[in-house]
Each structure stands twice: as C-alpha cells, then as structure tokens.
Amino acid sequence: MSLVVQKFGGTSVATAEQIHRAARRAIREKLAGRRVVTVVSAMGDTTDRLIRLAREICDAPPRRELDMLVTTGEQVSIALMAMAIHAAGHEAISLTAAQVGLVTDSAHTKARIHSISAERINRELDAGRIVIVAGFQGIDPAGEITALGRGASDTTAVALAAVLDAEVCEIYTDVDGVYTADPRLVPEAHKIDRISYDEMLELASLGAVVVHSRGIEFGTKYQVPIHVRSSMTDSKGTMIVPETPGMEDIVVRGVTLRRDLARILINNVPNRPGLAFEIFDRIAQHHIVVDDIIQNVVNGGSEVDIDFTVELDDASETKAVCEKLASEMNVGTVVADDQVSKVSIVGVGMRSHTGVAARMFRALAAAGVNIENISTSEIVISVIVRREDGEKALRALHSAFELDKGP
Amino acid sequence: MSLVVQKFGGTSVATAEQIHRAARRAIREKLAGRRVVTVVSAMGDTTDRLIRLAREICDAPPRRELDMLVTTGEQVSIALMAMAIHAAGHEAISLTAAQVGLVTDSAHTKARIHSISAERINRELDAGRIVIVAGFQGIDPAGEITALGRGASDTTAVALAAVLDAEVCEIYTDVDGVYTADPRLVPEAHKIDRISYDEMLELASLGAVVVHSRGIEFGTKYQVPIHVRSSMTDSKGTMIVPETPGMEDIVVRGVTLRRDLARILINNVPNRPGLAFEIFDRIAQHHIVVDDIIQNVVNGGSEVDIDFTVELDDASETKAVCEKLASEMNVGTVVADDQVSKVSIVGVGMRSHTGVAARMFRALAAAGVNIENISTSEIVISVIVRREDGEKALRALHSAFELDKGP
Numbered sequence: 001m002s003l004v005v006q007k008f009g010g011t012s013v014a015t016a017e018q019i020h021r022a023a024r025r026a027i028r029e030k031l032a033g034r035r036v037v038t039v040v041s042a043m044g045d046t047t048d049r050l051i052r053l054a055r056e057i058c059d060a061p062p063r064r065e066l067d068m069l070v071t072t073g074e075q076v077s078i079a080l081m082a083m084a085i086h087a088a089g090h091e092a093i094s095l096t097a098a099q100v101g102l103v104t105d106s107a108h109t110k111a112r113i114h115s116i117s118a119e120r121i122n123r124e125l126d127a128g129r130i131v132i133v134a135g136f137q138g139i140d141p142a143g144e145i146t147a148l149g150r151g152a153s154d155t156t157a158v159a160l161a162a163v164l165d166a167e168v169c170e171i172y173t174d175v176d177g178v179y180t181a182d183p184r185l186v187p188e189a190h191k192i193d194r195i196s197y198d199e200m201l202e203l204a205s206l207g208a209v210v211v212h213s214r215g216i217e218f219g220t221k222y223q224v225p226i227h228v229r230s231s232m233t234d235s236k237g238t239m240i241v242p243e244t245p246g247m248e249d250i251v252v253r254g255v256t257l258r259r260d261l262a263r264i265l266i267n268n269v270p271n272r273p274g275l276a277f278e279i280f281d282r283i284a285q286h287h288i289v290v291d292d293i294i295q296n297v298v299n300g301g302s303e304v305d306i307d308f309t310v311e312l313d314d315a316s317e318t319k320a321v322c323e324k325l326a327s328e329m330n331v332g333t334v335v336a337d338d339q340v341s342k343v344s345i346v347g348v349g350m351r352s353h354t355g356v357a358a359r360m361f362r363a364l365a366a367a368g369v370n371i372e373n374i375s376t377s378e379i380v381i382s383v384i385v386r387r388e389d390g391e392k393a394l395r396a397l398h399s400a401f402e403l404d405k406g407p
Numbered sequence: 408m409s410l411v412v413q414k415f416g417g418t419s420v421a422t423a424e425q426i427h428r429a430a431r432r433a434i435r436e437k438l439a440g441r442r443v444v445t446v447v448s449a450m451g452d453t454t455d456r457l458i459r460l461a462r463e464i465c466d467a468p469p470r471r472e473l474d475m476l477v478t479t480g481e482q483v484s485i486a487l488m489a490m491a492i493h494a495a496g497h498e499a500i501s502l503t504a505a506q507v508g509l510v511t512d513s514a515h516t517k518a519r520i521h522s523i524s525a526e527r528i529n530r531e532l533d534a535g536r537i538v539i540v541a542g543f544q545g546i547d548p549a550g551e552i553t554a555l556g557r558g559a560s561d562t563t564a565v566a567l568a569a570v571l572d573a574e575v576c577e578i579y580t581d582v583d584g585v586y587t588a589d590p591r592l593v594p595e596a597h598k599i600d601r602i603s604y605d606e607m608l609e610l611a612s613l614g615a616v617v618v619h620s621r622g623i624e625f626g627t628k629y630q631v632p633i634h635v636r637s638s639m640t641d642s643k644g645t646m647i648v649p650e651t652p653g654m655e656d657i658v659v660r661g662v663t664l665r666r667d668l669a670r671i672l673i674n675n676v677p678n679r680p681g682l683a684f685e686i687f688d689r690i691a692q693h694h695i696v697v698d699d700i701i702q703n704v705v706n707g708g709s710e711v712d713i714d715f716t717v718e719l720d721d722a723s724e725t726k727a728v729c730e731k732l733a734s735e736m737n738v739g740t741v742v743a744d745d746q747v748s749k750v751s752i753v754g755v756g757m758r759s760h761t762g763v764a765a766r767m768f769r770a771l772a773a774a775g776v777n778i779e780n781i782s783t784s785e786i787v788i789s790v791i792v793r794r795e796d797g798e799k800a801l802r803a804l805h806s807a808f809e810l811d812k813g814p
Contacts, residue, residue, distance in 0.1 A: 016460075016463040016464050019464060020464070050483070053423075053483075053487065054486075054487065054490055056423040057423050057426060057427070057487050057490045057491050057494060058490035058491065058493055058494035059494070061490040061493065062489065062490065062493050064500075065486045065489045065490050065493070065501060066486070066490075068482060068485065068486035068489070068501050068503075069482075069483060069486035069487065069490075071482075072479040072482045072483050075475060075476075075478075075479045075482070076457070076460075076476060076479050078475065079461075079472045079473070079475035079476035080460065080461065080464050080472075080476065082469070082472045082475070083461055083464045083465035083468040083469065083472050083473075083476075084464050084465065086465055086468065086469050086472070087464060087465035087466070093471075094472060094475050096475075096552070098505065098550075099550055099551075143505075143506055144506075145503070
C-alpha cells in the first residue's frame with residue numbers, strides 16, 4: 001500500500017477551519033487507499049508568540065528551556081489535528097517526537113536529526129489510523145526535548161518520508177508552488193512544474209524560502225519526491241525531484257532578487273597569510289553571515305582589497321567590527337555601501353550551455369543596469385547591483401532567459 | 408540537607424512578573440541552604456483556553472488527545488520558570504512528567520499516579536539546580552501523555568514531597584490560608600494555623616477548595632506537612648498536618664456553606680430490595696453526583712421516601728431522570744426543591760465532645776433557621792436549609808462555636 005507524508009505549515013493550520021481543511025485532505029488520501037502520515041507545525045504565529053514570552057522573562061533564555069517552551073506549539077497542533085479527523089469520523093493518533101523516536105543531537109534550538117524509528121508509526125498505520133507527527137521537535141539520546149530550528153517541520157516531513165519510503169512528501173503552504181521569480185515583482189512569472197533538488201536548494205538559499213533547505217537536503221540524500229502545493233486549492237504545485245537529463249534543456253530555471261544587502265569593502269589590507277581568516281573569524285564571532293566574498297590583489301601584490309556582502313540589518317555592526325579590527329592592525333580603510341541588492345539566475349542547464357554569463361550581462365547592459373560585482377557557482381550566477389536597479393534587473397533577466405514564455 | 412517542594416498555581420504564574428516572584432521564592436529557599444523542587448501549573452486560564460480550542464474543533468474530543476493538548480500548558484510554565492531563575496543568576500532545570508518518570512494509569516483526563524522516580528530529580532538537585540516539575544501531567548506505562556484531572560498540580564506536588572521525603576510541601580495560591588469560614592460571607596472568620604488532614608479533606612469536599620482533595624489524600628497517606636500560603640505575601644498560612652491530641656480541644660475547626668444545591672424527594676417508593684440501587688445507578692449513568700441521601704419508611708413499612716441533594720445545575724436533569732424511572736416502574740412521585748443550601752460544621756473535636764449537634768441546632772433555632780434535613784459523619788454535621796437562610800445560618804454557627812474569637 002502506498003504511503004504519503006503530508007506537511008501542513010503554520011499558515012495552513014492557523015484556525016479551526018484550516019485545521020478541518022487539513023484534516024479533510026488527510027482523510028481523502030486515506031479513503032483513496034493510502035497510508036497517511038501528516039506533519040504539523042505550530043498554529044499561525046504561535047512560535048513567535050512563545051519566543052516573545054520567553055524574552056519578557058529572560059534576555060538570554062537557556063537554549064534547552066527555549067526548546068522546552070517552543071515545542072509545545074506543535075504538540076497543540078497535533079492534538080487538534082487528531083481531534084479534527086476524529087470529528088469527521090476517522091481514526092487518528094498524534095505522536096510527539098519522543099513517542100515516534102525522532103532522535104537528534106543535543107544542539108538545542110538547531111538540533112539535527114540522527115535517526116527516526118518507523119516502528120510506532122507503522123504499528124499505528126497498521127491499525128488503520130492516520131498518524132500525526134509533531135514537526136520541528138526531536139529528542140536527544142538523553143531524553144531532552146530539542147527543536148530543529150525555524151522552518152524545520154519541512155525537515156521532519158521529508159525525513160519521515162525517507163524513513164517510511166513514502167511515494168511523495170507533500171508540503172502544503174500558502175503559495176501554490178515555486179515560481180520562476182517572485183510574482184509580486186515579476187507579473188509574468190509562472191509556476192515551475194518540476195525542479196531538481198540542486199536548483200531548489202540554490203533558489204531557497206537565495207531567498208525563495210518555499211521549502212526549508214534542510215528538508216531539500218534530506219530529499220536529495222534519500223531521493224524523496226517533494227510536492228510543494230497550496231493548502232487552499234487542489235491544483236498541482238511544484239515537484240522537487242532528482243535531476244533528469246531533460247532538465248538541462250532549460251538554461252535558467254528561475255531568477256531571484258535579494259533586495260536588502262550591504263556591501264563591505266576593506267581596502268589596502270597587507271597581502272599576508274592569515275589576515276583574511278582573522279577578518280572573517282572576527283565577523284563570525286558576532287554571528288554575522290557573509291556572502292559573495294571577493295578579493296583583489298592591488299599595489300603590485302603587496303596589498304589586497306576584500307569585498308563581501310551582509311544582510312542590511314547587519315551592516316552597521318559589521319562595519320564597526322571591521323573598523324575596530326583595521327585600527328587594531330593599523331591597516332586598510334573600511335567602506336560600507338548599504339544600497340545594494342543581489343540578482344541571481346539559477347539552472348542546471350548552465351552546466352551544458354555556453355555563453356550564459358555573457359547573455360546575462362548583455363541583458364543587464366541593455367536594461368541600463370550597472371554590475372558592481374559578480375560571483376558564480378556551478379548552477380548560479382549572481383551580480384551585485386544598485387538597489388534601485390534590482391527589480392529592473394530581475395525583470396530583464398526573467399525576460400532574457402525566456403522564463404515569461406511559460407513551460 | 409532539607410528539601411522543600413513549592414507548588415505555584417495558575418493564578419500565581421499568570422504573568423511574567425508573577426513568574427519572577429515565584430522564581431525569587433524558590434531562590435530564597437535555595438540560598439537558605441535547602442534543596443528546592445517547584446511544581447508549576449499552567450499560566451492563568453491557559454487550560455480553559457485550550458479546552459475551548461478543542462471544543463471548537465470537536466464536540467467530543469478523544470481523551471487521549473485532550474491530554475496531549477492540555478498538558479502543553481504546564482510545559483510552557485516550567486520552561487518560563489526555569490528562564491526566570493536563570494535570569495536571576497541561578498541554575499534551574501525544567502522537567503516534564505516523562506522526564507521525571509511520573510507514571511500514572513491510563514485513565515486519560517483523570518489519571519492516577521502509580522509511581523514517581525526520584526532518580527533524575529535527585530541528580531539535578533545534586534548538581535545544585537532548582538528543579539521545576541510540570542504539574543498535572545503524567546505518563547502511562549506505554550509512554551502516553553496523561554493528565555491527572557483539574558486542580559491536580561497539588562497532587563503532583565504532595566506526591567513529589569512524599570517521594571523526596573520533603574520537610575514540607577508549600578502550596579502557593581491566591582488566598583493566604585484556610586479560614587474558619589469564607590471571609591466574604593463571615594467577616595469575623597480568621598485564618599486557621601493548623602488543621603488535620605481529615606478536617607481539611609472534609610472542608611475541601613464541602614467547597615473550601617484551597618487544596619485539591621487528592622493532594623490532601625497523598626498528604627495523609629505519606630504524612631507530608633502541607634503549608635497553604637499566599638503567593639503575594641510572606642506571612643505564614645495554614646499548616647495541614649497529622650492530627651495531634653491537642654487538636655480535639657477545638658470542637659469545630661470551620662463552618663461551610665454550599666449555596667447552590669437542589670433537594671430531590673421521591674415519595675412512596677415500594678419498600679423492596681434493589682429499588683434504591685436502581686434509582687441511584689440510573690442517576691450515576693448521567694454522571695450526576697448525589698449527596699446527603701436519606702430514606703424514611705412510611706405507610707407502616709410498605710413504602711419509603713427517598714431524599715437527596717444534587718448540584719443546582721443538575722436539578723432539572725435529575726428530576727427528569729427520576730420521573731422517567733418513576734413512570735417506568737409506575738411508582739412514587741418526584742419533587743424537586745431548587746431553593747436549598749447546605750451548612751456544615753467540621754472538627755475532629757466532635758469525636759470527644761458531646762452535645763455538639765444539640766449546640767448546633769440550638770444556635771440555628773435561636774437564629775430562626777428551619778432545618779429541613781440532617782446528615783452526619785464522624786467529624787461533620789450538615790443541615791439542609793432554605794437558601795435565603797444559608798448565610799444567616801453560617802454566621803450563627805461560626806459565632807456559636809466561638810470561631811470568631813480567634814485562635
């Protein structure tokens with residue numbers, strides 16, 4: 001008998017009516033003869049509300065206690081979901097991570113899954129029940145309650161799908177799939193029918209957070225097809241699947257814009273071993289994430305200019321950290337530019353097509369967009385542009401790679 | 408090293424400020440050199456809110472799922488309490504029932520404690536931590552989450568105090584102790600310094616619900632001194648302790664009024680074996696609690712009148728049940744009187760003093776209160792009176808037994 005894992009995010013179980021709707025979806029699959037496991041997130045903004053409550057009590061709550069607190073949100077949801085299925089006349093049982101045996105490491109607030117036991121779930125499925133598992137939570141080998149980190153109910157769902165050998169892992173959310181670009185910025189954007197794990201991972205890291213990255217990584221590792229779809233309609237969404245040869249026919253799968261970035265430039269750093277490490281180590285100590293690092297040799301090789309991007313919110317702190325460091329070492333000057341955005345194109349087709357970068361730069365030039373910086377990886381090309389050019393650049397690339405023509 | 412168990416009810420942890428106050432009490436005991444275990448209820452009206460949420464989803468939620476749902480309230484509280492202690496610079500750890508090993512039977516929504524393991528708690532205490540245990544919840548031998556029933560955080564606290572051999576179990580609440588009568592009705596009422604378990608049990612069952620009955624039963628069984636006191640002040644409250652010989656010097660410890668009762672009278676029931684059983688069995692099937700049952704033989708022994716009280720809210724349903732039964736059996740008439748109250752006097756001194764009932768009836772007569780019915784047990788005498796006489800009767804008895812003179 002085939003098995004389906006359905007995951008309902010917080011926006012899909014925010015009200016009693018939405019919980020009933022999710023319950024009906026689970027029941028429909030059951031009536032179609034499938035074994036059904038659902039993974040549920042905390043209702044609506046519950047997790048944020050709990051974290052606010054914690055901050056009212058304590059500026060820096062111990063992470064263990066934070067996990068003890070926030071995992072209650074999912075426990076509420078699974079109980080209500082089981083009740084909704086019961087109200088509709090069907091059998092269901094809710095299970096916490098401890099009851100499932102979803103074991104993680106002990107890194108509270110960002111724990112990673114070590115193992116999942118299928119035993120209890122299979123026993124309940126054999127008894128004809130719909131099984132409802134709490135997303136986001138785990139238990140460490142010592143029996144401590146852990147949380148997998150924000151958005152990690154996706155991870156729970158895909159990991160369960162892998163362990164249970166599910167036919168598909170359905171991620172129900174408030175959008176109806178993954179788009180070639182953000183439809184709010186590019187009206188011509190269309191829904192992507194099929195996308196590879198690698199492409200989806202890149203899109204997710206570039207801001208298209210429809211499915212959480214860790215979930216996609218699990219999908220990749222265990223080859224679980226992931227179906228991202230709307231909880232409000234019955235239309236098909238986007239299938240995230242293993243890459244097939246035909247996928248490379250499409251040069252670019254999607255384009256993205258990360259709007260609010262800042263670019264930090266450290267000029268005239270002596271070109272000696274270890275200095276770059278010192279700079280980025282110091283920034284990391286402040287829990288600031290950096291990206292798009294570029295280093296240019298200047299002054300005949302005696303010095304380098306180091307250039308990178310950070311989230312706009314982190315710009316002033318990063319600048320202060322770098323200035324302090326520069327003054328300690330008595331080297332370089334620090335410049336922060338808080339008016340930049342990043343535009344990227346993503347596609348496995350880049351591997352087999354040539355001239356993709358040239359085509360990208362030509363389109364941007366034709367649109368009158370100046371490129372400040374370029375970075376590339378195997379299936380991504382990103383450029384840093386002035387923030388006022390961001391949306392124009394995005395639309396130009398969407399059109400240049402013929403994404404507005406539809407599938 | 409002496410050990411104290413402190414229990415904070417929902418009204419004592421309803422806000423961040425109250426949680427901090429509770430945390431300070433725990434820390435104070437710790438700094439005084441004691442080992443401290445606190446038991447915490449759900450914040451304010453959380454449990455009611457969760458039950459309302461369940462009813463929105465399902466008219467008759469499965470009890471297992473109800474327990475899964477409502478036990479989250481205590482999990483939130485213990486995490487926040489641990490954070491508050493941490494914020495004040497001390498070490499604390501929160502533990503769920505599963506983590507403690509508080510094992511109950513499988514009677515969801517009203518589970519009973521089977522056993523408690525002291526191992527984990529002692530390990531954390533040995534490490535110098537204040538241990539915070541979730542009240543109200545348990546885990547059954549199969550690992551299912553259970554709830555002990557409303558008000559049962561008291562039970563958790565006293566049971567823990569028994570297992571850990573605590574010096575005292577402190578119950579912090581929104582009143583400052585147990586009173587000789589409800590101070591809202593009898594302004595002369597005063598706080599009782601010491602009361603025996605038996606007296607407290609009777610007072611609790613007669614409506615003075617300062618400590619939950621099951622908690623007192625645990626106290627009796629394991630001889631745990633229980634200190635009921637206010638979470639708002641530092642003044643001493645009421646000690647609930649094993650009975651001592653001196654206690655019998657006081658004839659009456661307290662007086663109570665149960666205001667909203669109804670009296671059901673079934674007349675002319677044939678006096679044959681089994682009929683009383685049939686009547687009360689039928690009522691019990693409707694989950695109606697009856698009290699003060701009296702049976703009088705009439706008509707030279709051929710018939711009996713049966714008389715009992717129920718909660719006012721249950722009056723019309725009880726009358727309907729009895730009328731249906733009377734019509735099925737073609738016997739008797741049913742009369743419901745929904746204008747009665749019950750006034751009781753409670754005290755272990757009744758065992759050794761004579762003439763207590765006479766003194767009670769004289770006082771009521773002097774106050775012009777008519778007695779409709781009398782029932783007695785070893786340390787309680789109760790009378791049924793007209794509702795409009797209830798408070799007058801209460802005050803007359805409080806004065807007649809010299810309770811307004813203070814300890």
